[in-house]
Amino acid sequence: MAQRSIREIDGKQMLSRLWNEFFPEDLKLEYRGVLIDEESDLNKIESENKWLCESNLVVKPDMLFGKRGKNGLVYYKNENPGDVSWEDAKKWIKEKSSDTTTLHSGQSGTLSHFIVEPFNPHSDEYYLSINLGDKYDEIFFSLQGGVDIEENWDSVLTIKLDESISAEEAHEIIKNELRKFTDTEKFDSFVCSAYVFFRNMHYTYLEFNPFVLEDDKIILLDLVAKVDDTAHFLKGHIWGDLEFPAPFGRSLTKEENYIKGIDANSGSSLKLTILNKEGKIWTLVAGGGASVVYADTIADMGHSEELATYGEYSGNPSMEETCEYAKTLFDLMTRDGKKGKILIIGGAIANFTDVAKTFKGIICAMNEYSKKLKKCEVEVYVRRGGPNYKTGLKNLRSAGKRIGLKISVHGPETHMTDIVRMALEKQEVR
Numbered sequence: 001m002a003q004r005s006i007r008e009i010d011g012k013q014m015l016s017r018l019w020n021e022f023f024p025e026d027l028k029l030e031y032r033g034v035l036i037d038e039e040s041d042l043n044k045i046e047s048e049n050k051w052l053c054e055s056n057l058v059v060k061p062d063m064l065f066g067k068r069g070k071n072g073l074v075y076y077k078n079e080n081p082g083d084v085s086w087e088d089a090k091k092w093i094k095e096k097s098s099d100t101t102t103l104h105s106g107q108s109g110t111l112s113h114f115i116v117e118p119f120n121p122h123s124d125e126y127y128l129s130i131n132l133g134d135k136y137d138e139i140f141f142s143l144q145g146g147v148d149i150e151e152n153w154d155s156v157l158t159i160k161l162d163e164s165i166s167a168e169e170a171h172e173i174i175k176n177e178l179r180k181f182t183d184t185e186k187f188d189s190f191v192c193s194a195y196v197f198f199r200n201m202h203y204t205y206l207e208f209n210p211f212v213l214e215d216d217k218i219i220l221l222d223l224v225a226k227v228d229d230t231a232h233f234l235k236g237h238i239w240g241d242l243e244f245p246a247p248f249g250r251s252l253t254k255e256e257n258y259i260k261g262i263d264a265n266s267g268s269s270l271k272l273t274i275l276n277k278e279g280k281i282w283t284l285v286a287g288g289g290a291s292v293v294y295a296d297t298i299a300d301m302g303h304s305e306e307l308a309t310y311g312e313y314s315g316n317p318s319m320e321e322t323c324e325y326a327k328t329l330f331d332l333m334t335r336d337g338k339k340g341k342i343l344i345i346g347g348a349i350a351n352f353t354d355v356a357k358t359f360k361g362i363i364c365a366m367n368e369y370s371k372k373l374k375k376c377e378v379e380v381y382v383r384r385g386g387p388n389y390k391t392g393l394k395n396l397r398s399a400g401k402r403i404g405l406k407i408s409v410h411g412p413e414t415h416m417t418d419i420v421r422m423a424l425e426k427q428e429v430r
Contacts, residue, residue: 003204004229004244005064009035009115011206011225014239015197022197024189028217033117035062036093052086055118059089061096062115063248066224069147071103073111076119089116109249120219125210126187127156130195132204132228137161139174141191143182145210157181167196186213201238202231233267233315255328259311262324268315270325274332279308280340281423282333284326286347286358286384287314290416294346297420308333316353322361330365334372342423343380345396349412350386359384359392363399370403380405383419385412 016031023029034045034052046052058076060068068074075092077083093114102108127145131138139159144152159177161170171192178187190213198206205226212219229244236242244260246252252260259272269288281303285291291312298307309332313325333341345362366373380400384393393409400407410419 003226005224005226005247006242007035007062007064007113007115007245008223008225009033009062010242011223012220014201014242015220015223017240018197018201018238022200023193026216027189027193029220030217031220033115036114036116037112038097042090046086051118052089052116057084057086057089057116058119059084059092059114059116061111061248062113063109063111064245065103065105065107065248067104067147073101084119103248107249113245120212120221122212122214122219122221125212125221127209128191128194128211129207129209129224130198130203130205132198133163135162137163137195137199139191139195141178141181141187145208149209161195167199170195190218202228202235204228229263229269232269255332259325259328262321266315266317266321268313268317268321270311270313270317270321272309272311272325272328274309276305276308277332278336278338280306280342282308282329282341282343283310284329284343284345284362285312286350286353288312290346290348293348293416294344294420297417298424301420301424303424313358314353317358317361319357319361319364322358323364324361326362326365327368330369330373333378334369334376337372337376339375339377341376341378343378344420344423345380345382345384346416346419347384347386348416350384350389353386354388355384355386355392356388356395357392359396363395366399366403366405374404378405379423380407381419381423382407382409383411383414383416 012031012033016029019029032049032051034049036042036045056077058074060074073096075084075089096114097111100108101111124143125145127140127142127149129140131140137160139161140156141159142149142152142156144155149156157177159174161173165173174192174195175188178191194206203225205224207224208220208222209224210221212221227239227242232239253274256272256274259270263270281298283291283294285294291310295307295310298304309329313322317325333343382393382396389411393411397407397409400409408422
């Protein structure tokens with residue numbers, strides 16, 4: 001599973017589009033909003049959204065960071081309707097996108113994407129978040145939503161749900177727990193339906209902070225969301241053109257964009273993040289969970305500054321996709337010509353990924369970059385298990401020796417972290 005953050009407007013528009021499928025008829029959601037970026041045709045947006053010139057507006061960046069209000073990045077006025085006009089909004093966006101912005105957290109970057117919505121005057125604010133856990137899901141609910149929710153966490157109700165229970169059982173538990181917390185039933189259907197939406201659409205995190213409930217109408221003032229992007233082949237046609245932007249303050253490199261493009265057109269998951277292009281330790285890892293284990297082990301052994309990349313190939317990618325992924329990595333790895341680099345090809349024990357097939361893709365890339373890999377004196381450490389793993393390991397060992405690389409190959413009898421230690425013991429000597 002790979003958790004990927006999505007833009008606030010994408011989450012709100014998905015909810016709005018699918019509302020009638022998951023929520024009861026007596027609960028309404030009215031959502032209007034537009035996304036403005038560097039390529040937006042403002043005249044076209046205005047002509048297609050007449051409400052922009054008829055509403056009091058609120059404007060904020062939509063770039064995967066929170067605490068926008070505390071950072072002075074929410075533009076609104078509530079004195080009189082119309083105080084923030086469409087012209088005001090455009091002027092504010094131009095001003096904020098023209099210079100570097102530094103957040104209280106220390107992150108710096110250029111603001112490039114903004115969400116514009118009607119301003120909704122309200123009194124009470126509420127909080128709801130749902131988190132996908134390893135053993136159970138967690139629902140957090142409070143009658144005191146807003147920017148200070150963390151400081152008021154003692155006001156939050158926690159509901160834990162075993163992921164194996166049915167929707168009907170989940171509804172019953174949620175309603176019973178809410179009844180202990182508040183004597184009103186008006187939140188029941190919203191929380192229960194939001195949880196069904198969360199699970200059905202393969203979200204891993206969904207937060208409404210704050211949201212407003214007035215009579216039978218839900219108003220989502222703020223939304224934070226992450227989805228399991230390995231479920232794209234299941235839900236991509238429902239998600240629509242869902243973007244997974246880079247975190248604020250960081251732009252994707254050419255290589256990262258290339259892998260992102262392959263990933264977008266694949267039923268598998270291929271991810272690449274470049275941490276240090278001059279690092280000595282490079283990882284070619286199968287599986288999102290395994291990628292965390294390898295990165296954590298490298299960091300625990302005191303080599304985090306030498307870790308060059310973080311990423312994964314999983315979900316049984318084709319030989320061609322794996323080859324392209326590996327070639328991208330090898331090109332980056334050998335570009336500076338420096339010697340003494342380590343390549344860890346790892347993974348857990350696969351359930352359905354054909355190890356021999358994916359290793360055939362890695363061998364394809366090795367053959368193409370054989371001269372550069374040998375010139376850089378790259379040492380290769382391999383650990384993998386799963387379908388056809390013996391054939392895959394045998395072929396990879398033969399390819400490494402044929403090319404002239406120092407290669408150490410191991411199956412599931414060797415623990416994942418042991419292969420890291422083997423590799424880094426060599427690094428210590430150097």
